[in-house]
Amino acid sequence: MSLKEQLFEKIDAKTERMIDIRRYLHEHPELSFEEEKTGQYIVDFYKDLPHDGIETNVGGMNGSVVTIQGGQAGPTIALRADFDALPIQEDTGLPFASKVDGVMHACGHDGHTAYLLILAESLIELKDQIKGTVKIVHQPAEEVSPGGAKTILESGLLDDVEAMFGIHVMTNAQTGIVQVRKGNVQTGRSNFSMTVRGKSGHGSSPHQANDAIVAAAAFVTNVQSMISRRIDPFDMAVFTIGNFDGTGQANVINDHVQLDGDVRTMSTQASETIMKYMHHFADGIREMYQVDVDLDFAYDYPVLHNDEGVTERVWKALEDMNVPGVELEESPKQAPSEDFAFYAEKIPATFFYVGCTPEGQEAFPHHHPKFFMDEQALTISVKAMATVVDEFVG
Structure with missing residues (x-):
């Protein structure tokens, strides 16, 4: 039997436990940078397993990196799952709904962690058959910049990794759909903050004052023209105040007026263009309205780029996944940003997607109080990643 076939057998035997893990994590969510109990739960899971090393509290945070050394020589790959939750009051009515007021796993990270724990355990049990090394990355703080990915990279624990993989469950696809795309797949994100300062005065005598709201409103109205007039129509950019x-x-x-917002682009060039013209518009209202303007523009998450060669291998492997009811299709470009992009900047990587909306049910978006994940997506996710592992170290 191949490594994949043996992994599938173990996964089938552990499906109920995987769902139990997911439900426990869903009931006990923790916010980014505060995931102490979740981090400890993950560490305890590995306590009695014969892995080849676990680094905890990576970078002073709650993440862990587990090493599984195969019995034969081969490449080193890494698998990543995030485990932070969001400041959202759950409104699903699930019997295992969040027990933490105002905190919810509304993005599927509980499912990511559950499937990766079960896959890691199964890989440890079969490690003599692995041709290489697998590093399991349990990452905190994906939802809040600067995020846990940068901290884990800076630890040096992934310096020897030759390929890296991650999955996100998605409610914009039905359960049973697996989506993969080569090249740029998720937007990069930048943040900006701007203060406009004028001169206060009585509403009856505007000529004796200098209205910061008028100047700031002119900026808001005019800056939107960047997207339609300065960005290549074949590129993608979203500007939000x-x-x-x-x-x-x-x-x-x-x-005075305070403005804050973000920028999403599918290319670094588009982000640089927007930054350039934002400063031009700020200079313009400074001169036209004689106000003081402080503009701070900061790059945040990079564009998520799936390595073409690695992703081609992932696609071919998933074509032969042989799981009934599962279909492979090309992923659309995804508008949200994702800090897995930091890994993909340094390591050839593929980040792909598993649909999690049951057929015939309303698909509530991620970060919604009614976000719901079909638990069949856990089995599809773990088998999809097992298939990828078999392709690279099987």
């Missing part, structure tokens, strides 16, 4: 804080009184001209 999520905060416009000019709170004051009805009869008082406000002397």
